[in-house]
Amino acid sequence: MISRVAWIFIAVISLAACQSQKKEINLPKTDMAQVALIPKPVETVATHSAYALDSSTVIYTSQANPEFHAVGEFLANKIKGKTGLTVNVNTTSEAGSVDRIVYINQSDSDDLKTPEAYQLYVKKDSIYINAKTAAGAFRGIQTLRQLIPEQSNDTLTDHPLWLVPTGKIMDAPRYAYRASMLDVARHFFTVDEVKKYLDILAYYKYNALHLHLSDDQGWRIEIKSWPKLTEIGGASEVGGESGGFYTQEEYKEIVAYAAERHIEIIPEIDMPGHTNAASLSYPFLHAGGKADKPRVRTDTQVGYSSFHTRKDEVYEFIDDVVREIAAISPSPYFHIGGDESHVTKKKDYIHFVEKVEKIVQNHGKTAVGWNEIGQAKISPNTVLQLWNEPHNALKAANNGSKIIVSSAERMYLDMKYDSISEYGLTWAGLIPVDLAYNWDPKTYLEELPEESIMGIEAPLWSETISNSDELEYLAFPRAIGYAEMGWSTAESRNWEEYRTRLAKQVPYFSRMNINYYPTKLVDWE
Ligand code: NAG
Known part of the structure; x- marks a missing residue:
């Protein structure tokens, strides 16, 4: 019998294979630091490329933590509301190797000093949100919602894309x-x-x-x-x-x-x-x-x-x-x-x-x-x-x-x-x-x-x-x-x-x- 882990592995590999067949598109330059984020994050470093959000994106959430999964579902819902896109939400520990993902990850990194602290990395093919608690992940999700542009880009490919500017955000609240x-x-x-x-x-x-x-x-x-x-x-x-x-x-x-x-x-x-x-x-x-x-x-x-x-x-x-x-x-x-x-x-x-x-x-x-x-x-x-x-x-x-x-x-x-x-x-x-x-x-x-x-x-x-x-x-x-x-x-x-x-x-x-x-x-x- 094939174990559950193996099934996830196969699913991940085939998803990756399917993604790699996708035509590379030239994404226009964006600037994460120019997005009108409120509240202003503690640190924002822009890397001037873009993650193309479309329906091939899958949201993965850390291990089998139901609270993180709920944060993933919340994000999927808000993406739907803002863009009309339906993105799936999965739970796996293997998501690290996949393309076109938003990974909401429970992390015990020492850089995350308070329960609501989070790190957000937007790369060309993936988005990572690290937080110690689901509350931290949830705050990170709000930043991501604000980073998704109001307007889609309809000219780059045969279907609409929302260009999320790349970079990293290290963030935590001043007051608890x-x-x-x-x-x-x-x-x-x-x-x-x-x-x-x-x-x-x-x-x-x-x-x-x-x-x-x-x-x-x-x-x-x-x-x-x-x-x-x-x-x-x-x-x-x-x-x-x-x-x-x-x-x-x-x-x-x-x-x-x-x-x-x-x-x-x-x-x-x-x-x-x-x-x-x-x-x-x-x-x-x-x-x-x-x-x-x-x-x-x-x-x-x-x-x-x-x-x-x-x-x-x-x-x-x-x-x-x-x-x-x-x-x-x-x-x-x-x-x-x-x-x-x-x-x-x-x-x-x-x-x-x-x-x-x-x-x-x-x-x-x-x-x-x-x-x-x-x-x-x-x-x-x-x-x-x-x-x-x-x-x-x-x-x-x-x-x-x-x-x-x-x-x-x-x-x-x-x-x-x-x-x-x-x-x-x-x-x-x-x-x-x-x-x-x-x-x-x-x-x-x-x-x-x-x-x-x-x-x-x-x-x-x-x-x-x-x-x-x-x-x-x-x-x-x-x-x-x-x-x-x-x-x-x-x-x-x-x-x-x-x-x-x-x-x-x-x-x-x-x-x-x-x-x-x-x-x-x-x-x-
Ligand atoms: C104060 C009252 C409040 C009232 C408000 C109106 C406090 C703590 N108490 O007089 O009952 O509604 O002003 O601004 O604010």
Whole structure:
């Protein structure tokens, strides 16, 4: 009997033989370094020839690693979407000797220093992507997608070819955490709308999406032990529309879709403030005192609601909520909010944060909170999201906590671009596309050591937006600049050069039907 390995060998040899009969064509010169890659790779060396992508290409993935195979399938799918070509995906360890391949290879090379690092070699007859993990391979695939030209070359041979410029790219992210946040509480966004946002984030190498799942105006995730949260709390949103919520099955669908793109979903339940919708559903949660009596809220005020912080039942409730969400969230992080608890007494707030941090830890997760939680004695493994108050972040960083930089004046995607832009707020100032890009997270808080910065996150609050078109108007193109800020080295970033690459994203925007804001600061192509 012929073994499986032998069959693969025969297949490989015959494929190679078949390829070698192909007529050599003279490929025009290309320049890998001229492709408008975003985020900009750490190192690009062009070799000025081309790999001709056509349907004879086969994608091979490393050994029998199903995660690498899934990355190969993802690439095949995207090639199909961009060029119409059908390319096959195979798994073998023998692919090294074949012609016309894209080989996605699991490698333990010491040059690959972080899990998302990758090496991409484009040669005349083959393309290699080396990475330690499937996440690294996936990031490399995004670079390859961007290297495939929009237009085919139809004149070189009897069938269309896509000329991928040759060269090598050595790449790795600056920060391990590169996220956006979507507020699905002020306005609800459907599973499909979240998926589309994830698709675009993945293309620019984001690796996390924080979902703000609860606020005064709405509760957006099914909690089986507390059904009124969605029956009552899920039924409203800003402006008075009917809101909505994700069933746990739908939430899992979002998590799985994100995971296929090597993006983590970080769930947030915001507390003890921003809790009107929860207290409306279960009045025992309400603090009383200075906090407004719960009622349906469709306005955009903040800072008037609070959970009761001294009742055991409140913590039992929180324990149930965290348990149910943690059970369907593979991310190690659970965001507990903690912002703008203006009507909670400081000592009650501190007591609350310390108790909830423990609940989160008991369910196996690391707590994340807005910078206000730094007022409490939080453990060094709790993460702070710095949006407005440096001193709390500094204190926590000195105690060992990692910081996510989300400066409101630079990174809030819900701020208007300029005085004529349609959606958004202005309280943290206008954030035009150049201002969004042209600064460094390190300089936002000079005293913060670089090692304390876990990464960056661009929050998109949804008081003024309620569908994909409006979401995309505020997010793009600014979120693309943050993608580069999170990935590329500080020294390699330059606004004048970046804006020329940004201008070349238009064909991708059109293909994806992205309603970006066509700022005049960029000469769109
Ligand atoms: C802040 C609030 C948020 C609101 C946003 C609007 C944080 C951490 N908190 O006031 O609830 O939606 O601004 O820009 O940002």
